[in-house]
Amino acid sequence: MSPKISNELAAARRTQILDAALRCFSKLGLDRATLRDISQEAELSLGSIYHYFRTKAELIEAIRQRSTEAEDAEYLEDAPQMEGQQVIDFAVDHLFDQMNDPASYDANRVAVMLWAHALLDEKTLAGQLESLVEPRAQVLQALQHLQESGHINPNLSPRHIGNVILGMLMGVQIQKTWEPEIDGRKAADVTRAMLTGNFWIGAGDSSKKEQNGR
Amino acid sequence: MSPKISNELAAARRTQILDAALRCFSKLGLDRATLRDISQEAELSLGSIYHYFRTKAELIEAIRQRSTEAEDAEYLEDAPQMEGQQVIDFAVDHLFDQMNDPASYDANRVAVMLWAHALLDEKTLAGQLESLVEPRAQVLQALQHLQESGHINPNLSPRHIGNVILGMLMGVQIQKTWEPEIDGRKAADVTRAMLTGNFWIGAGDSSKKEQNGR
Amino acid sequence: MSPKISNELAAARRTQILDAALRCFSKLGLDRATLRDISQEAELSLGSIYHYFRTKAELIEAIRQRSTEAEDAEYLEDAPQMEGQQVIDFAVDHLFDQMNDPASYDANRVAVMLWAHALLDEKTLAGQLESLVEPRAQVLQALQHLQESGHINPNLSPRHIGNVILGMLMGVQIQKTWEPEIDGRKAADVTRAMLTGNFWIGAGDSSKKEQNGR
Amino acid sequence: MSPKISNELAAARRTQILDAALRCFSKLGLDRATLRDISQEAELSLGSIYHYFRTKAELIEAIRQRSTEAEDAEYLEDAPQMEGQQVIDFAVDHLFDQMNDPASYDANRVAVMLWAHALLDEKTLAGQLESLVEPRAQVLQALQHLQESGHINPNLSPRHIGNVILGMLMGVQIQKTWEPEIDGRKAADVTRAMLTGNFWIGAGDSSKKEQNGR
DNA sequence: CATGAATGAGCCTTCATTCAT
DNA sequence: TATGAATGAAGGCTCATTCAT
Numbered sequence: 034m035s036p037k038i039s040n041e042l043a044a045a046r047r048t049q050i051l052d053a054a055l056r057c058f059s060k061l062g063l064d065r066a067t068l069r070d071i072s073q074e075a076e077l078s079l080g081s082i083y084h085y086f087r088t089k090a091e092l093i094e095a096i097r098q099r100s101t102e103a104e105d106a107e108y109l110e111d112a113p114q115m116e117g118q119q120v121i122d123f124a125v126d127h128l129f130d131q132m133n134d135p136a137s138y139d140a141n142r143v144a145v146m147l148w149a150h151a152l153l154d155e156k157t158l159a160g161q162l163e164s165l166v167e168p169r170a171q172v173l174q175a176l177q178h179l180q181e182s183g184h185i186n187p188n189l190s191p192r193h194i195g196n197v198i199l200g201m202l203m204g205v206q207i208q209k210t211w212e213p214e215i216d217g218r219k220a221a222d223v224t225r226a227m228l229t230g231n232f233w234i235g236a237g238d239s240s241k242k243e244q245n246g247r
Numbered sequence: 248m249s250p251k252i253s254n255e256l257a258a259a260r261r262t263q264i265l266d267a268a269l270r271c272f273s274k275l276g277l278d279r280a281t282l283r284d285i286s287q288e289a290e291l292s293l294g295s296i297y298h299y300f301r302t303k304a305e306l307i308e309a310i311r312q313r314s315t316e317a318e319d320a321e322y323l324e325d326a327p328q329m330e331g332q333q334v335i336d337f338a339v340d341h342l343f344d345q346m347n348d349p350a351s352y353d354a355n356r357v358a359v360m361l362w363a364h365a366l367l368d369e370k371t372l373a374g375q376l377e378s379l380v381e382p383r384a385q386v387l388q389a390l391q392h393l394q395e396s397g398h399i400n401p402n403l404s405p406r407h408i409g410n411v412i413l414g415m416l417m418g419v420q421i422q423k424t425w426e427p428e429i430d431g432r433k434a435a436d437v438t439r440a441m442l443t444g445n446f447w448i449g450a451g452d453s454s455k456k457e458q459n460g461r
Numbered sequence: 462m463s464p465k466i467s468n469e470l471a472a473a474r475r476t477q478i479l480d481a482a483l484r485c486f487s488k489l490g491l492d493r494a495t496l497r498d499i500s501q502e503a504e505l506s507l508g509s510i511y512h513y514f515r516t517k518a519e520l521i522e523a524i525r526q527r528s529t530e531a532e533d534a535e536y537l538e539d540a541p542q543m544e545g546q547q548v549i550d551f552a553v554d555h556l557f558d559q560m561n562d563p564a565s566y567d568a569n570r571v572a573v574m575l576w577a578h579a580l581l582d583e584k585t586l587a588g589q590l591e592s593l594v595e596p597r598a599q600v601l602q603a604l605q606h607l608q609e610s611g612h613i614n615p616n617l618s619p620r621h622i623g624n625v626i627l628g629m630l631m632g633v634q635i636q637k638t639w640e641p642e643i644d645g646r647k648a649a650d651v652t653r654a655m656l657t658g659n660f661w662i663g664a665g666d667s668s669k670k671e672q673n674g675r
Numbered sequence: 676m677s678p679k680i681s682n683e684l685a686a687a688r689r690t691q692i693l694d695a696a697l698r699c700f701s702k703l704g705l706d707r708a709t710l711r712d713i714s715q716e717a718e719l720s721l722g723s724i725y726h727y728f729r730t731k732a733e734l735i736e737a738i739r740q741r742s743t744e745a746e747d748a749e750y751l752e753d754a755p756q757m758e759g760q761q762v763i764d765f766a767v768d769h770l771f772d773q774m775n776d777p778a779s780y781d782a783n784r785v786a787v788m789l790w791a792h793a794l795l796d797e798k799t800l801a802g803q804l805e806s807l808v809e810p811r812a813q814v815l816q817a818l819q820h821l822q823e824s825g826h827i828n829p830n831l832s833p834r835h836i837g838n839v840i841l842g843m844l845m846g847v848q849i850q851k852t853w854e855p856e857i858d859g860r861k862a863a864d865v866t867r868a869m870l871t872g873n874f875w876i877g878a879g880d881s882s883k884k885e886q887n888g889r
Numbered sequence: 890c891a892t893g894a895a896t897g898a899g900c901c902t903t904c905a906t907t908c909a910t
Numbered sequence: 911t912a913t914g915a916a917t918g919a920a921g922g923c924t925c926a927t928t929c930a931t
Contacts, residue, residue, distance in 0.1 A: 046894095062367045064278035067921060078896045080924085089922065142366050148421050149363035152356055153276045158425060184449050186440055193433040196422050197415055197441065200434075203422075204414025207362050211372060219407040220414075226400055227411065230447030234400050253911095281904060292913045294908090303905065467890095490795045492706035495925060506892045508929090517926065570794055576849050577791035580784055581704045586853060614868055614876050621861040624850050625843055625869065628862075631850075632842025635790050639800060647835040648842075654828055655839065661872030663826050688915095709900065720917045722903085731901070892931085900924080907917080 047085050050075050051099055054092055059139035063093055063146050090154070097147050097157060100140055101164040104131070118184070118229065120175040121198065124168065125224050128202045132209055133217030142210050148203070169195055198228070261299050264289050265313055268306055273353035277307055277360050304368070311361050311371060314354055315378035318345070332398070332443060334389040335412070338382070339438050342416045346423055347431030356424050362417070383409055412442070475513050478503050479527055482520055487567035491521055491574050518582070525575050525585060528568055529592035532559070546612070546657065548603040549626070552596070553652050556630045560637055561645030570638050576631070597623055626656070689727050692717050693741055696734055701781035705735060705788050732796070739789050739799060742782055743806040746773070760826070760871065762817040763840070766810065767866050770844045774851055775859030784852050790845070811837055840870070 053075035057066035068089055072079045086092040131137050151158040172195050179185040185194070201224050209215045226232040267289030271280035282303060286293040300306040345351050365372040386409050393399040399408070415438050423429045440446040481503030485494035496517060500507040514520040559565050579586040600623050607613040613622070629652050637643045654660040695717035699708035710731055714721040728734040773779050793800040814837050821827040827836070843866050851857045868874040 043894095062278070062363075064276070065367070068923085069921080079922095080896055081894075083923070084894065087923095145366060146363045149276075149360045152359060152424055153279070162425065184447060186445055186448050189437050189440055189446065190430075190433045193430065193437050194446075196419055196429055196434055197437045200418025200420075200422060201411055201415050202418065204416065204418035205410055206414075207417055208410050208414060210366055211376065215410055216404075216407065219404045220410055223403050223407050223411040226403055227441040228447065230444060230449050231400055232403065232408075233398060233442060233444030235398060235444050282906085283904075293906095294913050294915095295911085297906075298911070490706070490791075492704070493795070496927085497925075500893095507894095507927095508892050509890080511927075512890070573794060574791045577704075577788045580787060580852055581707070590853065612875060612877060614873055617865050617868055617874065618858075618861045621858065621865050622874075624847055624857055624862050625865040628846025628848075628850060629839055629843045630846065632844065632846035633838055634842075635845055636838050636842060638794055639804065643838055644832075644835065647832045648838055651831050651835050651839040654831055655869040656875060658872060658875030658877050659828055660831065660836075661826060661870065662828050663872050685915095710902085711900085721901095722917055723915075725902070726915065729902095894930090896928080901922095903921080904919095909915090910913085
């Protein structure tokens with residue numbers, strides 16, 4: 034009989050290794066976690082890792098891919114049927130929710146590490162940027178509609194609006210890895226308020242105050 | 248022989264080493280840049296590094312300190328005498344300007360690396376957070392005033408407003424290290440607009456205005 | 462089911478593996494060719510190699526045996542009925558022909574590798590020497606006759622004549638693995654000339670003749 | 676003071692390492708001798724080796740260079756002022772002497788290993804061939820003279836004569852690494868006899884007998 | 890018999906740190 | 911104080927061999 038492991042079993046092993054790697058990377062960092070650490074965390078031999086990942090870099094890349102795929106999968110499930118401001122609200126809520134989820138603790142930390150890692154590894158950077166292409170296009174389209182319809186200040190560069198929105202999410206995520214007590218929902222409230230005119234309610238301008246004030 | 252001269256010399260050597268380290272860390276990463284790399288970049292002997300920094304960790308810490316001190320020095324020069332919205336505008340402009348300055352290329356990259364490094368090194372994290380205490384207090388005070396005076400939505404958590412504002416800056420900085428062509432000034436425009444009610448102008452469509460003005 | 466069939470099958474598998482091993486060893490070297498390389502070259506599974514050869518050393522030994530057996534088989538077919546100078550001529554021609562045969566490319570390279578390998582592995586050395594016993598005895602007998610009949614200088618040690626003759630063949634074979642454009646037949650001409658007095662013809666200059674003929 | 680080691684000391688360390696490497700390679704083989712083995716044989720730390728040789732391949736190459744340089748140095752000391760047959764006699768004697776010298780035991784074994792190694796490593800092969808260029812040219816010139824003056828059979832290819840002569844030396848050296856009791860001087864006698872018409876003295880042919888016979 | 894996943898000792902190489910000069 | 915040679919622990923990776931299926 035073939036001892037060739039079934040595809041499901043092989044996938045399970047990959048998952049087992051990736052899970053262990055995520056924990057090790059989260060705890061020790063991408064550079065300092067060794068493959069021996071990971072093999073022990075996965076309760077496998079060192080050599081086994083190499084059946085599933087040819088190099089450490091490939092393992093890191095697999096971690097990166099899995100995390101963006103996971104996000105995309107959840108995200109794309111609901112996003113398509115929305116439009117305009119909803120798209121942005123949804124993205125913001127979704128990402129802040131994930132940031133708040135204790136189960137994402139390691140994933141969030143490793144995500145931050147990968148952002149720094151992308152500065153040194155072209156492949157990681159390419160993967161990182163590529164995973165942003167589609168969400169970015171969606172957001173840009175939504176922003177364009179909102180600018181055309183006069184809701185968003187048309188003098189602002191859509192691309193840079195996108196950078197700032199994504200930046201808010203990334204920047205808050207970093208801070209939350211530093212100070213886990215930060216409440217993602219409250220940060221989401223702030224973000225949403227900023228994006229929909231409910232942050233600055235302009236007391237000194239009575240017309241604006243009435244428009245935007247609750 | 249004069250201690251003053253040797254102190255100056257020593258300070259110059261430290262600077263020389265820190266400059267070299269910044270370049271090496273920027274290029275190779277905190278973990279992968281070796282002390283030999285740094286000594287060569289500084290045109291010093293390997294051993295001499297150890298006269299000025301006892302360990303590599305101490306050198307990294309010194310890099311971190313110097314970068315926050317530099318920012319603080321510039322920043323605190325002008326900021327104190329301002330108040331209210333000015334404080335925030337000033338901070339935003341200041342940080343985006345620095346982000347845009349080609350001379351800050353290495354410093355910006357290393358800053359991002361240090362954010363990730365803080366996840367693994369308690370001392371780095373403590374330093375990072377400590378350097379935020381004062382600016383954060385200033386911003387919080389300004390926000391409080393602006394909420395009390397009715398300019399900013401009082402239902403939002405000041406602390407989390409601070410997190411989001413800082414997050415925008417950090418998040419855009421990361422993206423700029425990935426895609427240097429991002430224009431920091433345009434991102435600053437967006438940020439300022441968001442913080443002062445000029446992003447979402449919700450005008451021209453009364454039905455929508457009512458929806459969002461709730 | 463028939464044991465005969467399985468024996469044939471087993472022999473075929475062995476041959477298949479040995480052929481693959483010869484190619485891998487030729488290309489990568491005895492130490493650097495891995496059993497996985499060989500299994501892939503043989504289009505077999507890694508595990509199946511171990512059904513036919515218990516260790517890598519045993520596989521190498523089998524390669525060595527097969528190559529000397531092949532030579533002996535061809536060689537002994539015709540050689541016995543010869544005598545005197547013919548024996549030597551025949552051996553020289555035979556070995557140079559094989560050296561020249563493109564089909565022997567890998568075998569010749571691996572033979573050279575095995576000569577070096579014999580320095581480290583007693584079993585290989587023993588096999589190597591043992592395979593020389595019979596041809597050496599034949600050659601020695603022929604040499605003895607030729608010395609007794611006055612054809613070959615009787616002051617020379619037969620054993621060392623044998624060493625030099627075999628050495629010529631081995632040494633030219635090494636050079637041909639380095640520089641494949643060497644023409645084995647021309648080297649055979651030289652060798653045969655040396656062995657039969659047609660190399661140094663010392664003619665035409667009586668003064669020199671006397672010098673060298675002493 | 677500069678701890679920079681003097682050039683002589685550095686050269687001594689290199690020699691120390693090369694000597695140790697030669698012993699280890701001789702005993703264990705080029706592939707199987709580890710750098711740790713060598714460092715221990717040299718009574719140095721493992722890391723130290725890497726101050727003097729960047730890689731194992733470079734160490735092997737240094738071994739190869741040193742051995743050919745040593746030969747050349749001795750050889751060229753006396754060879755130039757000779758001509759004709761003397762050149763060949765001298766080369767033969769010189770190489771057989773070295774082969775016979777117990778102090779060359781390891782060097783001779785490693786030389787054989789390098790011949791096989793050259794099949795796998797282009798740089799080794801290039802070095803090997805390059806070291807033959809000059810002696811080969813000398814020998815070819817001597818052969819040409821001897822053919823023109825009618826001493827050597829003009830129908831033989833000079834290049835292949837050279838291959839056979841060098842081959843005799845190499846082939847006997849291999850056999851001597853296998854069977855150290857082989858007497859290099861006696862093999863030298865045989866070789867010299869073959870090269871000067873004193874091997875085949877042609878009893879059955881009276882004309883030849885007179886020409887070549889003693 | 891066949892298969893290839895699993896094992897883990899061991900290899901080459903790197904690098905922070907020490908220390909004799 | 912300055913230098914860089916020396917140290918050796920540790921890391922990524924390989925590979926002969928075993929064994930469950």
